[in-house]
Amino acid sequence: MLEGLRKGLKVAREARPRKSFVLSKTGLPFHDAQRLYGLVEALFGLSRVDIEDLGSAWRLTGPLRRNCQEEVLELLEGDPLLEEFKGIDLRDAALKQGIRDQISSYTALASQGGSQPKLPKFDKTLVNLSAKRITPADRNFTFYLLPVFRGPVNFSRVLKPLDERLPGNLDPLWYLAYLGLSLRLNFFSEGEDQHLEALVYTTNIRQQLNRSGYLYLPHTLILKLSLPLARNLRNALRGALAKVNPQGRSDPRAESFLREVSLWLLTGEWSFFKGLIGTLEGLYAFQRERPFWGNSYQNAEEVFRMSAAPNEFLESHLEDLRRFARALSSAIWHTAMKEKVRPEEKYKAWYDRVATLRSAGSPRAFLSQAVSLLEKAKGLRGDLCTSAREEDFDPERICRLFENLDSRAFEKVLLLIRMYLLTHEPTKRGEV
Numbered sequence: 001m002l003e004g005l006r007k008g009l010k011v012a013r014e015a016r017p018r019k020s021f022v023l024s025k026t027g028l029p030f031h032d033a034q035r036l037y038g039l040v041e042a043l044f045g046l047s048r049v050d051i052e053d054l055g056s057a058w059r060l061t062g063p064l065r066r067n068c069q070e071e072v073l074e075l076l077e078g079d080p081l082l083e084e085f086k087g088i089d090l091r092d093a094a095l096k097q098g099i100r101d102q103i104s105s106y107t108a109l110a111s112q113g114g115s116q117p118k119l120p121k122f123d124k125t126l127v128n129l130s131a132k133r134i135t136p137a138d139r140n141f142t143f144y145l146l147p148v149f150r151g152p153v154n155f156s157r158v159l160k161p162l163d164e165r166l167p168g169n170l171d172p173l174w175y176l177a178y179l180g181l182s183l184r185l186n187f188f189s190e191g192e193d194q195h196l197e198a199l200v201y202t203t204n205i206r207q208q209l210n211r212s213g214y215l216y217l218p219h220t221l222i223l224k225l226s227l228p229l230a231r232n233l234r235n236a237l238r239g240a241l242a243k244v245n246p247q248g249r250s251d252p253r254a255e256s257f258l259r260e261v262s263l264w265l266l267t268g269e270w271s272f273f274k275g276l277i278g279t280l281e282g283l284y285a286f287q288r289e290r291p292f293w294g295n296s297y298q299n300a301e302e303v304f305r306m307s308a309a310p311n312e313f314l315e316s317h318l319e320d321l322r323r324f325a326r327a328l329s330s331a332i333w334h335t336a337m338k339e340k341v342r343p344e345e346k347y348k349a350w351y352d353r354v355a356t357l358r359s360a361g362s363p364r365a366f367l368s369q370a371v372s373l374l375e376k377a378k379g380l381r382g383d384l385c386t387s388a389r390e391e392d393f394d395p396e397r398i399c400r401l402f403e404n405l406d407s408r409a410f411e412k413v414l415l416l417i418r419m420y421l422l423t424h425e426p427t428k429r430g431e432v
Contacts, residue, residue: 019043020061022054029200029214033146036060046156051149053197141205143172145179147187148198158192167244170258172201176215177262178241180222181234188227196223220266221306229292229299236292237261253283264307273307274411277418284422285351288343291422297322300419308412317401320393321413325420327391328357328370330384331377332421354421363402363410 023039025032036058040049049062147158166175180199187193202212217223225233236257243254256279264272283289293299301318336349353373360366378384385391405413 018061018063020059022057022059024057028212030144030146030202030212033148033200036148037146040155044155048152048154050152053150141203143175143201143203145175145183145199145201147183147196148200149192149195150197151195153192153195158187166241170241170244171262172203172211172213173262173266174237174241174258176201177222177258177265178234178237180215180217180220180265181225181230181237184222185227185230185234193223215266221268222265224306226299226302229302232292232294233261233265253279253287257283268307270307274415277415277422280422281351281354281418285347285354286344288347291419293419293423295423295425297420297423300423301416304416304419308416311409311412313401313404314409314413314416317397320397320401321416322420323391323393324370324398325417326389326424327374327385327393328417329421329424330381330389330391331373334377334380334384335373354418358414358418360414363405366410366414367399367402 021039021043023036026035036051039060043060043064044062045065047062047065049060052059052061149158166178176199183199184193184196187196196217198217199215200213201215203210222230240251240254240257243251244258257276260272260276260279263269264276280289280291284291291300293303332350332353336353337346340346340349357366357369357373360369374385383389385393401413402410
């Protein structure tokens with residue numbers, strides 16, 4: 001019986017006529033997304049709609065809803081290019097009165113006499129359900145975010161309201177990084193994450209500068225992270241945001257983490273990645289916070305590869321580098337941390353040793369410091385650098401690797417070793 005009902009519903013859906021319409025863009029990202037979702041609601045409802053980005057317009061194809069609004073069909077009659085259709089009344093910051101971002105030049109759209117522009121709108125649209133809104137304790141600030149899709153999208157699956165209560169009036173990049181990961185994870189559970197193409201946002205801040213913008217996700221790392229890493233990083237961002245208070249005292253390390261990880265996540269640039277690793281070292285040393293990739297060397301290498309160009313020579317030496325870094329981590333424990341009584345003294349000693357290693361100006365200087373550290377630790381722990389401890393690296397291969405590094409490659413290898421040192425916790429292995 002149920003199977004018959006399913007077949008009947010499928011036949012009924014397929015019987016509805018499929019039509020295509022083209023919706024022009026104005027160039028105002030959030031405003032255009034509102035118009036897009038307003039048209040989807042008016043014409044197709046919660047059906048499966050194909051969205052094709054034509055550059056200056058969108059083509060929408062799907063089965064018309066049975067109770068399609070008559071005023072919309074009248075508007076469409078004879079001309080599929082929709083230039084007058086507007087979305088609902090969540091206005092793009094570029095359409096707001098007063099001073100806007102200096103890089104904006106929407107003077108033709110500026111309001112006259114201090115009043116808001118009057119826009120035609122449909123009161124009931126998908127944007128009512130899909131606007132991703134941050135409303136902080138400060139009621140004078142609201143951040144709106146909308147996902148933009150490409151390809152076949154089942155709108156009955158993606159309409160999950162995301163109402164996050166987070167600190168207000170912060171850098172929009174921080175919100176984009178956190179909510180971008182959250183949306184990707186939410187849409188993955190519904191099988192729609194592969195159609196997520198971009199994010200558009202606008203702010204609503206009383207008596208302050210308002211901004212709106214567009215983020216093309218394939219140019220970021222949001223869609224490239226594995227799901228476990230995406231979850232871990234989303235949770236780390238949420239924890240850092242909880243420590244930030246724009247009206248009072250904030251954790252400066254949390255702010256540094258939010259700044260560095262957002263810039264890295266949204267751009268993938270090596271310079272931001274270097275800053276992020278330095279921030280993670282400080283968080284581990286002074287607040288005992290683990291890196292977002294946890295205790296997995298594979299996760300650390302996945303993160304590293306996202307910002308470092310592929311290098312076959314380096315890849316062939318990864319196993320030796322892992323074991324070399326484990327030996328260095330154990331050496332730091334036995335020579336600097338073990339005798340310290342207070343936890344803050346132990347981790348401060350760890351940070352100082354790592355700072356000494358990372359300050360090496362050349363591959364030869366680094367190897368000299370590492371050998372000295374390992375020899376000193378070997379006198380305190382005889383089984384250091386053995387296979388039983390998974391620290392039995394090949395000295396010849398390690399020396400050959402460092403001898404063939406130029407300054408740029410040395411910078412990358414040193415950063416990878418620092419990531420391994422963050423990954424490996426000797427205290428978790430019973431090093432007492």
